[in-house]
Amino acid sequence: MIEVENLTVRFDDLLALDAASLSVDDGEFVTVVGPSGCGKTTLLRSVGGLQEPTAGQVRVGGDPPETAQSAGDLGFVFQSHTLFPWKTALENVVFLRELAGREPQRERARDRLTAAGLGDAVDAYPRELSGGMCQRVAIVRAMHLGASTLLMDEPFGELDELTRYDMAASVLESWRDSNRTVLFVTHSVPEAVLLGDRVVVMADNPGRIVDRVDVSLPRPREESTMDTAAFAEQVADIRQVLRRNRTDDGSLRSDR
Amino acid sequence: MSHPRLPEWSYPVLALAGAVVLWAAFVSLLGVPPYLLPHPIEVARRLIGNPDLYLDAAVATTVKVLVGGAVGTLLGFMIGVAVGEIPPLWRAILPYLVVARVLPVVSLAPLLIIYFGVGFATGVGFVALMALFPMAISTAAGFRQTPDAALDLTRSVDASRLRVLFAVRLPYAAPDVVAGLRQSVTLAVVGAVLAEWFVSDGGLGYLILLAAESIRPDIMLASLSLVFVIGFSLYGAVGLLGARVRRRVE
Numbered sequence: 001m002i003e004v005e006n007l008t009v010r011f012d013d014l015l016a017l018d019a020a021s022l023s024v025d026d027g028e029f030v031t032v033v034g035p036s037g038c039g040k041t042t043l044l045r046s047v048g049g050l051q052e053p054t055a056g057q058v059r060v061g062g063d064p065p066e067t068a069q070s071a072g073d074l075g076f077v078f079q080s081h082t083l084f085p086w087k088t089a090l091e092n093v094v095f096l097r098e099l100a101g102r103e104p105q106r107e108r109a110r111d112r113l114t115a116a117g118l119g120d121a122v123d124a125y126p127r128e129l130s131g132g133m134c135q136r137v138a139i140v141r142a143m144h145l146g147a148s149t150l151l152m153d154e155p156f157g158e159l160d161e162l163t164r165y166d167m168a169a170s171v172l173e174s175w176r177d178s179n180r181t182v183l184f185v186t187h188s189v190p191e192a193v194l195l196g197d198r199v200v201v202m203a204d205n206p207g208r209i210v211d212r213v214d215v216s217l218p219r220p221r222e223e224s225t226m227d228t229a230a231f232a233e234q235v236a237d238i239r240q241v242l243r244r245n246r247t248d249d250g251s252l253r254s255d256r
Numbered sequence: 257m258s259h260p261r262l263p264e265w266s267y268p269v270l271a272l273a274g275a276v277v278l279w280a281a282f283v284s285l286l287g288v289p290p291y292l293l294p295h296p297i298e299v300a301r302r303l304i305g306n307p308d309l310y311l312d313a314a315v316a317t318t319v320k321v322l323v324g325g326a327v328g329t330l331l332g333f334m335i336g337v338a339v340g341e342i343p344p345l346w347r348a349i350l351p352y353l354v355v356a357r358v359l360p361v362v363s364l365a366p367l368l369i370i371y372f373g374v375g376f377a378t379g380v381g382f383v384a385l386m387a388l389f390p391m392a393i394s395t396a397a398g399f400r401q402t403p404d405a406a407l408d409l410t411r412s413v414d415a416s417r418l419r420v421l422f423a424v425r426l427p428y429a430a431p432d433v434v435a436g437l438r439q440s441v442t443l444a445v446v447g448a449v450l451a452e453w454f455v456s457d458g459g460l461g462y463l464i465l466l467a468a469e470s471i472r473p474d475i476m477l478a479s480l481s482l483v484f485v486i487g488f489s490l491y492g493a494v495g496l497l498g499a500r501v502r503r504r505v506e
Contacts, residue, residue, distance in 0.1 A: 050408050069414040076412040082405045086427055086504040099423070100413035127506060145413065 001026050002047055002149065002183060006056035009042050015206035016042045019056065022200060022209065026148075029175060029182045031196030033189055033238065035246070039207020040185045041153055047183060048074050048151045060149055068149065072100035075142035075180075077152040081134035083126040083141075089113060090122045093141045100145060112140050116170060132163040136170070143174055150175075152184045156191065165223050168194055172221060189242070193234045194221055201238060203245035211241045294474040302478040309463075314482045316459035317448050320376075321486065324383025324451075325444035329437060332388040336395020336436070340429070341421060350396060357389045361447070365454050379451035379459075386447030387440035394436025398429025431505055434498040441494050445487040460486075 002024040009017040017039035024030045032040045045051035047058055049065030060068040068074050083092045090113060094104035113122050116136055126134050135155055142150055152171075156164040168191055175182060186192050192199045193215055201211040217230055225231055262270075276296050282288065283295045290298060303310055339346050339353070365382060372378040402425050410420045426433075452461025460479045467475035 045408075048412055050411060066414070069412055072413050074412050076409060078405050078408065080403075080405050082403070082409050084406070084424070084427070085506060095423070096409070096413060099410055099415035099419060101416075151412075 001059075001061055002181060003059040004043070004047065004056070005058075007043065007046055007053050007058060008055040009039065009046060009051060009207075010054040017046070018206040018208045020202075020207075020209045021056075022212075024181055024183055026181055027179045028197050029172075029184065029195060030198045030200060031184045031186060031192035032200045032202060033186055033192040033242075034202030034207075035204050035242070036187065037207065038202040038204040040187075040202050042207065043202075044151050044153050044183060044185045048076055072097075072102060072145055073147045073149060075145045075147035075150045077135075077138050077142050077150070077155040079154045079157045081126070081131070081138040083134055083137055085126050088123045088125055089118060089129070089137045092126070092137060093144050096141050096145050102146070105144070109140075109144050112144055113137070116140050116174070132159050132167060135159060135167065139167075139171060139174075143178065148180055150180050150182045150184075152182065154186055155184075156186070156188075164188070164191065165194070165226070169223050171195065176220060189235050189238050190226060190231075193217070193231060193238065194223075194226060199238055201241045201245075203242070210245045211238075213238055213241070290474065291471055292473065294477065298474050299477045299481065302474050303481070310460075310478060310482060313458065313460045313463045313479065314486065316457075317445075317452065317461065317483070318486055320379045320383055320448040320451065320459060321441075321444045321490070324380040324447065325387045325441060325490075327380060328384030328387030328444065329391045329440045331384065332391025332436070332440065333395050333433065335388070335392040336398070336433075337421075337426075339392070339396040340399025340425070346396065350393075353389060353393050353396070357393065361385050362450060365451075369454070374455050375457060379448065379455050379457065382451040382455075383444050383447040386443040386450075390439035390443065391433075391436040394432045394439070395429060398432030398436075399425055401432060402428040428505065430501045431498070434494065434501050438491065438494045438498065441490045442487060445483065445490065449483055 002022070004020060004022040007017055007020045007022075008015070020039070020043055022030075022043070032043060034040050042051055046053050047060065047065060049058075049069050058065055061073065063071075065074065083089075084095065087095055090106065090109055093109040093113060094106055098104050110122055113119065116139070118133065118136055118140065121129055121133055121137070126137075129137070135158075139152075139155065142152075155171075156167050159167065172195060184192075184195055186195075196215050199213045199215060200209055201213060202208065203210045213234075215234055217225060217228075217234065279293075280296050283293055335353075339349060361382070364385060365378075368378045368381050368385075372381055406424060406428070407420075410424055448459065449461035449464070452459040453465050456462055456465065460483050463479040464476050467473070467479065
């Protein structure tokens with residue numbers, strides 16, 4: 001369970017996040033969508049305890065994020081895969097558990113990689129893998145940590161269109177079996193709709209939450225779900241909210 | 257037009273051979289007197305003619321390089337880690353570390369002689385001082401190589417600082433540490449020869465000094481060629497290490 005109350009983050013003169021409130025239930029998959037600079041990454045980093053709020057508070061499972069960090073209860077997936085280049089896929093997956101002070105569970109990790117279609121990549125180094133495969137390993141690593149909360153910051157942002165939705169489908173699959181709470185940040189509306197139980201819509205200048213949209217599409221969802229009329233309708237609704245709140249004045253803004 | 261590619265090491269070897277041939281031709285054709293520049297064969301004859309003298313001197317110099325280099329690089333590494341790991345320390349002493357590099361370390365030699373006397377310790381201390389700075393600076397710089405996202409990842413699981421230091425930051429710093437080592441090793445050789453000039457306790461540097469006093473460029477060049485061999489071997493060894501390290505972190 002994630003609770004965010006009146007979270008405000010200010011970087012010098014920039015109001016990155018203005019009094020954002022949000023609640024994610026256990027086992028819920030919530031996506032956050034918005035333009036660059038709307039504070040969605042700041043929101044995610046605050047939930048993960050990587051960003052100190054200026055005001056307001058964050059609770060993960062009833063505790064401050066730092067407690068969740070120490071308990072190994074936060075699984076991060078970043079936009080870049082952040083695999084260590086001197087470790088194989090398998091070593092990378094178990095390494096995060098070791099850093100968290102847990103049993104590495106190598107065999108389990110091997111099984112997870114195989115289940116994610118990375119059976120041949122288990123002993124490969126990141127430089128030998130494609131960007132998509134590296135990100136898959138990073139996702140398996142977050143799963144293997146055993147955290148009940150997954151925080152994903154545009155994990156498919158650097159991947160091509162086809163790989164993105166393929167990855168999204170596999171994230172959905174592993175989420176279904178695991179009952180994890182997921183907060184997933186993206187700037188792609190279709191991705192947000194495909195993945196989320198709820199879509200949190202954000203706007204910029206200042207960064208804030210402008211709407212929360214329940215996604216009524218039935219689960220399980222697959223890539224083909226994106227071809228349905230209901231999906232298109234849901235995407236159109238959210239695009240409209242985004243357009244209404246657009247303050248695109250052409251000025252430069254930081255992405256956080 | 258395609259050339260059969262020669263192995264990488266053959267280029268410097270060919271260059272060296274070419275230089276020696278040019279040297280020989282220069283001396284023979286122009287009839288340069290041997291007290292100015294002896295023929296390379298004369299130099300080789302010195303080495304073969306009195307192998308014990310040169311071997312003993314080379315061993316003495318190598319020992320200084322290795323002991324002093326080990327002390328200096330180790331101290332430099334530790335300073336680098338401390339500076340890299342503690343940001344206020346980075347800000348406080350990095351400027352001095354950088355400036356200390358342009359400071360001629362030779363100017364500290366008289367001080368070392370006062371502290372350690374005229375002997376092995378002074379030589380080692382001087383070599384260590386030469387080797388210390390590049391190692392410290394490179395190591396400290398290497399600590400900037402860990403990507404922020406990797407540090408975020410370690411924070412997200414509240415990994416212990418010591419664990420992050422050894423398992424994440426040092427591996428990312430490794431290529432810079434090796435780069436520092438490469439500079440330190442070269443300077444350690446320079447340092448050893450210099451130390452032998454002012455400590456005068458033996459070694460190739462001392463031999464060069466003696467040869468200079470009796471105007472024997474053949475002995476000087478014979479000694480110098482061995483200094484070159486020592487420096488080149490160490491540099492090559494570190495280079496091999498560096499290639500391995502870079503392969504891992506790329």
